[in-house]
Amino acid sequence: MKALLAEATWTPKKQNLNKNLGVVGSLAWKDPQFKIVDKSFPILRHDELLVRVKYCGVCGSDIHVYETDKEGYILFSGPTKLPVVLGHELSGEIVEVGKEVKGFCQGDIITTESILWCGHCTPCRTGMPNQCENVELLGLTVDGGFAEYITLKAKYCWKLNHLQERYSFEEVCKIGTLIEPIGCAYNGIFISGNGFLPGAFAIVYGVGAIGLGAVMLLKAAGAAVVIAVDSIEERLNLAKSMGADYAYNIASTNDFSEMVQEITGGWGADIQVEAAGAAKYTIPMMERNIAKRGKIIYLGRAESEAFIDLNSLVSGAHTIVGSRGHSGYGIFNNVITMIHKGKLCGVEKLVTSSLPFKDILNAFESSRSRKDGKILINMHSV
Incomplete structure (x- = not known):
């Protein structure tokens, strides 16, 4: 063969x-x-x-x-x-x-x-x-x-x-x-990250297959607003067609943090999903945009180390969670069921x-x- x-x-x-x-x-x-x-x-x-x-x-x-x-x-x-x-x-x-x-x-x-x-x-x-x-x-x-x-x-x-x-x-x-990449996003958001409250503000960094899966899952679970972030316009357009409310190209000269503050009424993002594997660049952005008691779900493997401001982490009672894989916890069964019932x-x-x-x-x-x-x-x- x-x-x-x-x-x-x-x-x-x-x-x-x-x-x-x-x-x-x-x-x-x-x-x-x-x-x-x-x-x-x-x-x-x-x-x-x-x-x-x-x-x-x-x-x-x-x-x-x-x-x-x-x-x-x-x-x-x-x-x-x-x-x-x-x-x-x-x-x-x-x-x-x-x-x-x-x-x-x-x-x-x-x-x-x-x-x-x-x-x-x-x-x-x-x-x-x-x-x-x-x-x-x-x-x-x-x-x-x-x-x-x-x-x-x-x-x-x-x-x-x-x-x-x-x-x-x-x-x-x-x-x-697609069950496997969507399952990775499911594991990060709902298992490793313990989910979020409906009505939350969410940002997804990197909208490849796992990031797009995160966009769909966040919307299906009740996120009030989902912002997609990427450097590639074609992917951002795809993210909007799959449920993202806003899209931001990091090549833009507009200030992303100002955009987040405006969209969230000054609150920030309750949950942020990193699916780009670019921690060196995305972690500082996520720290600027995180809400009080907000959480960061890290899914992408990074090629280099990234600095994290622990003082900010403590003061804001923030959570940073790493997540690997998609096995167990009913993940595959639940993703398949959501697709079967038209929820994604x-x-x-x-x-x-x-x-x-x-x-x-x-x-x-x-x-x-x-x-x-x-x-x-x-x-x-x-």
Whole structure:
């Protein structure tokens, strides 16, 4: 079968790094290369599903493996084991069901979590699968979805058949790729961040797929005003079409803090979501715009450290929360249910283009402009 393989040279910046442990990619992997290869057909285990991948989304994490710094190191700052088949935002049809699997049938449409938790370590057993001590990341530390077929443990998979009550088969398969990024936003806002009161003022920094998911979720949960912030006009227009009340381009000469004060009547933002991974630039903006007892939800991985004014944090009783992943807490089920019941209006707009697998590297190049919402790869399109 065909698959996209990412390779790089192991050149650790620090001693005592073990490449088998999935260390931070930007600390070790240099000069990445990408090629479509023929791989052996996956072998189905008793607790797995064999899935014919329909679509797989191009994520910012994939692009951060594709892009490098001045020294040639990949930009992705999370766990990475190379070589690996990239891709973790996928949907597909079940071809075969493992002998020990219950609740799934051949022909089911599914999507999958990409945080592959073990279920045995203390964090997993105490209800924190996103902090699993033995975690693997689909498409980053183990082979992922930019392949014609994939085997997945059934415990990570979720059925999407019932979405056909609202969408066509093709639309369901496309929307299925969005559950993972929207789930990351859900986890940050409602689980790690403990939610917010309806009527709140909200700002989302960075409106890629996760940021756009945050916009939809904030509106669905009752935010009075959502302000989208980005440097790319196309993304800001998309954010407004998906529910953002205001959009601010950071290239603007207008003072953003003045805009926030005017919109909120001098109160500031009750909740701010950072989905840009640009803490060095966004943290100072968020500190200026935060309301009393306001909270900052940090979702994006940053390439550099950022200064935080702890005196302001204490005086304003502010909260800063980091959030990783999308597993557990009913997240996937709740996001799927919201889509099924029409509560995430315009979710299908998040997909801005779909390309055949043969054009995947062109899709990576297009993604570098950051002008798209979500680019999907049709894994069986000619």
